[in-house]
Amino acid sequence: MEFTGLFFYLVSLLILGGIYALLCLALNIQWGMGGLFNAGIAGFFGVGAYTSAILTTAASGKHLGGFSMPVPIGLVGAAVVAGLTGWAVAKICVRLKSDYLAMASIGIAEILRLVIVNESWLTNGSLGMSRIPRPLADLTTGRMADVVFLGFVWLIVLLVFLASSRLYDSPWGRSLRAIRDNEASASAAGKDVEKFRIQTFVIGCAVMGIAGGLSAHYFRFLSPTATDPLLVTFLVWVMLMAGGSGNNKGAILGALAIWTIWSATEIFTNRLPPEWATRSSFIRMLLVGLLLQVVLQRFRSGLIPEKSPPVRFEEEEPERLKH
Amino acid sequence: MSEFVNFYLFPALTIGSIYALGAVGISMIFGILRFAHFAHGDLMTVGTYGVLAAAALMPVNPLLLIPFGMALTIFSALFVDRFFYRPLRALPTIYTVIASFGIALVFRSLIQLIWGAENQIFSTGVRPPLVLFDTFRVSVLHLQAIVATAIIAVLLHFFLTATKTGRSMRAVADDPELAEVSGLDTAKVVRWTWIIGAALAAVAGTFAALNTSAHPNLGWNLLLPMFAAAILGGIGKPMGAMAGGFIIGMAEELSSYHWIGDSALISPSYKTAVAFVIMIVLLIFRPQGLFKGRLL
Numbered sequence: 001m002e003f004t005g006l007f008f009y010l011v012s013l014l015i016l017g018g019i020y021a022l023l024c025l026a027l028n029i030q031w032g033m034g035g036l037f038n039a040g041i042a043g044f045f046g047v048g049a050y051t052s053a054i055l056t057t058a059a060s061g062k063h064l065g066g067f068s069m070p071v072p073i074g075l076v077g078a079a080v081v082a083g084l085t086g087w088a089v090a091k092i093c094v095r096l097k098s099d100y101l102a103m104a105s106i107g108i109a110e111i112l113r114l115v116i117v118n119e120s121w122l123t124n125g126s127l128g129m130s131r132i133p134r135p136l137a138d139l140t141t142g143r144m145a146d147v148v149f150l151g152f153v154w155l156i157v158l159l160v161f162l163a164s165s166r167l168y169d170s171p172w173g174r175s176l177r178a179i180r181d182n183e184a185s186a187s188a189a190g191k192d193v194e195k196f197r198i199q200t201f202v203i204g205c206a207v208m209g210i211a212g213g214l215s216a217h218y219f220r221f222l223s224p225t226a227t228d229p230l231l232v233t234f235l236v237w238v239m240l241m242a243g244g245s246g247n248n249k250g251a252i253l254g255a256l257a258i259w260t261i262w263s264a265t266e267i268f269t270n271r272l273p274p275e276w277a278t279r280s281s282f283i284r285m286l287l288v289g290l291l292l293q294v295v296l297q298r299f300r301s302g303l304i305p306e307k308s309p310p311v312r313f314e315e316e317e318p319e320r321l322k323h
Numbered sequence: 324m325s326e327f328v329n330f331y332l333f334p335a336l337t338i339g340s341i342y343a344l345g346a347v348g349i350s351m352i353f354g355i356l357r358f359a360h361f362a363h364g365d366l367m368t369v370g371t372y373g374v375l376a377a378a379a380l381m382p383v384n385p386l387l388l389i390p391f392g393m394a395l396t397i398f399s400a401l402f403v404d405r406f407f408y409r410p411l412r413a414l415p416t417i418y419t420v421i422a423s424f425g426i427a428l429v430f431r432s433l434i435q436l437i438w439g440a441e442n443q444i445f446s447t448g449v450r451p452p453l454v455l456f457d458t459f460r461v462s463v464l465h466l467q468a469i470v471a472t473a474i475i476a477v478l479l480h481f482f483l484t485a486t487k488t489g490r491s492m493r494a495v496a497d498d499p500e501l502a503e504v505s506g507l508d509t510a511k512v513v514r515w516t517w518i519i520g521a522a523l524a525a526v527a528g529t530f531a532a533l534n535t536s537a538h539p540n541l542g543w544n545l546l547l548p549m550f551a552a553a554i555l556g557g558i559g560k561p562m563g564a565m566a567g568g569f570i571i572g573m574a575e576e577l578s579s580y581h582w583i584g585d586s587a588l589i590s591p592s593y594k595t596a597v598a599f600v601i602m603i604v605l606l607i608f609r610p611q612g613l614f615k616g617r618l619l
Contacts, residue, residue: 037420092603092607093607096610099358099359100610102361102420103606104603107547107603110547111600118590118592279435282432282433285428286433288425288428289425297411300418
């Protein structure tokens with residue numbers, strides 16, 4: 001009894017850990033590789049969650065939907081709509097310097113949240129959407145469904161990890177980091193800075209959208225509280241800083257480490273006397289806020305620091321240099 | 324006409340005063356310490372709860388207790404600057420921005436831990452509105468907020484133009500390198516930046532809470548309009564931030580007035596989005612603001 005309880009606790013921990021790992025990989029593309037300060041993660045997460053939910057739920061008179069599409073199509077839709085939103089945002093804001101980009105992206109995330117809360121025809125407002133299907137639901141029943149979903153989430157994490165590692169090692173990734181580190185010289189070397197930044201922003205937002213979609217399918221219920229900017233945006237930032245920004249493995253490790261700490265503090269705070277238990281989430285928030293300060297001051301490069309890949313010259317390159 | 328004045332103009336001036344007082348701190352911190360202080364809204368909340376705590380002990384008008392809120396915010400700001408922002412000073416300022424994000428959360432969770440997450444109201448009782456010229460009925464609180472802001476603006480202007488510290492602050496905001504070369508005491512300038520920013524944040528937070536109610540998200544909800552006001556007024560220009568605050572407050576409130584026909588121009592539920600949109604448009608087209616602030 002005790003063991004199965006622990007097992008399913010671990011499963012749910014890893015499912016949400018995987019969703020956060022996706023967000024962290026996405027932020028790593030934007031911030032770690034591109035140096036773009038996106039403080040509106042929650043907004044793109046929310047857009048993805050609602051898109052996937054609308055595409056996959058059965059008809060309902062309460063909100064837009066009733067397309068009953070398979071979950072993978074919902075997730076592709078989530079990526080596309082979140083990516084398009086990101087494109088619109090990037091088109092307007094990508095030239096802004098970091099502090100200003102942070103303000104603009106928070107502002108846009110808040111506007112998206114206002115739309116989600118107020119446009120009931122689209123999202124059913126604060127009442128939220130229910131009966132969102134899970135992928136591969138026919139395979140199993142009961143609690144084993146969580147295990148299947150766990151595999152589904154981590155398969156996507158693996159795919160995104162491979163893709164972003166590929167991007168990191170590619171000429172595209174090298175150019176992007178060159179722009180991040182020295183915009184003027186990259187621009188002088190003929191790189192279209194703005195184009196690279198827009199591409200980076202869109203790719204990151206699309207992945208954030210997928211993460212949002214997965215969370216909607218996991219909880220099977222979606223309401224505006226899911227897009228609470230604090231928890232989503234802030235935790236992902238702490239995860240990336242702790243894991244090591246600029247490193248994809250670090251992003252995943254940071255997501256798992258911080259998510260485990262976050263969840264473990266729940267076990268701890270549940271043992272508090274009842275008058276304190278209601279305030280436990282605030283204690284956790286406080287601890288995470290302080291943890292970020294420690295990371296920033298003492299372990300700035302995170303658990304796995306960025307390691308720029310060696311530049312690979314083509315075979316004939318050394319020959320040519322001899323002449 | 325009286326409907327416009329009673330339900331739109333005076334509330335707009337009140338919210339404008341709140342933004343103006345908060346934006347001064349944001350503008351000066353941005354101008355002097357060179358980073359966007361994302362915890363400024365929560366500093367306001369800290370001040371509000373400081374006043375609230377004093378009000379629980381002393382049954383007098385909360386406005387008289389604002390100095391307690393100021394003391395708490397000034398202490399919090401100086402403490403946070405010393406232990407969390409100063410160690411990052413030598414790095415790119417973006418690290419301080421990320422740190423201030425975390426500090427915002429620390430402030431908020433401490434408030435929720437100590438006072439709880441519920442809305443709290445100051446027990447001031449119901450006060451009849453003032454009747455002006457037999458037609459306009461204005462809430463006493465609104466008038467107090469507007470008058471207090473006007474007085475603070477005059478005092479601040481005097482401080483910045485007539486005192487040595489004030490002039491050094493303006494010098495650092497205008498040209499930090501030149502100010503450094505001229506041998507100004509930067510540590511003192513930084514200290515006064517926090518003291519003034521934090522004290523005004525406490526006043527702004529208290530008026531915001533008296534206007535509605537005090538809750539842990541009070542300041543966070545005001546943060547973006549205040550950023551918009553600071554940018555509109557020009558970063559590093561305290562008087563510009565004041566003007567920007569009033570403009571943003573007016574734009575927000577008056578956008579839901581029925582200018583054309585009978586229905587609101589913009590649904591009141593999107594009122595706050597007006598400030599965000601102004602901010603984004605400004606960032607793109609005129610980041611130096613109306614009053615030629617610095618472009619960082």
